[in-house]
Amino acid sequence: MVYAVVRAGGRQEKVEVGSIITLDRVQAAEGESIELPAVLFVDGDTVTTEADALSKVKVTxxxxxxxxxxxxxxxxxxxxxxxxxxxxxxxxxxxxKVTGIK
Structure with missing residues (x-):
């Protein structure tokens, strides 16, 4: 099970690939892709919270x-x-809609 906790609009949201979330207004057109900063990344039994490792995690x-x-x-x-x-x-x-966690 792979999921991440992202910072979005002053709040933190738990997201998985395919989940739909509602954020405060983002200045992007419909169909455009955005990147959300991760604060926690879980990949099976591995939990990542260090800032250096989280800078490599991309949630689109x-x-x-x-x-x-x-x-x-x-x-x-x-x-x-x-x-x-x-x-x-x-x-x-x-x-x-979350399209990828890498």
Whole structure:
């Protein structure tokens, strides 16, 4: 079993070849290939965590498309002052498919 833990958008994701993950927006066109930095690499019983060895590990992924996350509503309210504030947010996301771990 071969898998890697990659750093993607401020988070760490466990990926295998063929897995589809959602990241924060990546500036790449659909169908384009990107490379993700590995923080851990597991190949059977061998676990690699050293920075020198991880610099040789390449995790490639293909961009499948851009999307937006669910809408989050932020409301602030202070009693007896007439202060109300409402704001929303939708995170920009990118869906990628891992194509190779070498």
């Amino acid at each position: 992924a293909e961009v499948q498309g851009n999307l937006r996350g669910p809408k989050i509503v932020i409301q602030k309210f202070k009693n007896k002052t007439g202060y109300k504030k409402r704001q929303g947010h939708r995170q920009e996301l990118t869906r990628v």
